[in-house]
Amino acid sequence: MTEKDLVLPLRRIPPLGEFLDALQIKPAGLAAQLFTGVYNQLFVWSTDLRAQYDQYYCVEYPTLAAYLEIAHEIYLEPTELEKTHILKIKAPGGVLEEAYDDNVRDTVIDCVRKLESSYED
Incomplete structure (x- = not known):
């Protein structure tokens, strides 16, 4: 894994509306368009390593x-x-992107973790 990769262990993937709501973003604005892309990076275009293991690699790794x-x-x-x-x-x-001056990575990750902890309660 490279240093730039991000790993998120989650019990569930939040729906887009819940994700935007947790970030206090209105669903019809410019921010919603921008953060729908963020949502896709995190939850749609990412690789679910657990699913990958269960489907393909459980016979290869104990x-x-x-x-x-x-x-x-x-x-x-x-x-x-x-x-x-x-x-x-x-x-x-x-x-x-961490090199981006106004990056919101920590804010988004904190939001995802809050959603996760509220789901676990």
Whole structure:
């Protein structure tokens, strides 16, 4: 895994409307268009490594943890390994790009984590 890749272990993928609402973005504006792209980067165009393991690699690797560590150099806590989705986002771009001056990566990740924790409660 490269340093620019992002890994998000999640119990569920939030619907677009819930994601925008959590970021306090109105659904019909310019920000909604921009953050629909962010949503797609995180939840649509990412690779679900758990699904990939279950479908293809469970015969090759004894555990999900082994698959993640050996094939992707990803090391997760046991609680993260229990999540339904383990999304790998290859070098997020646009407003999520860390080199972009006004990047909102931390804000978006914090929002996703809040949505996740509210779902777990």
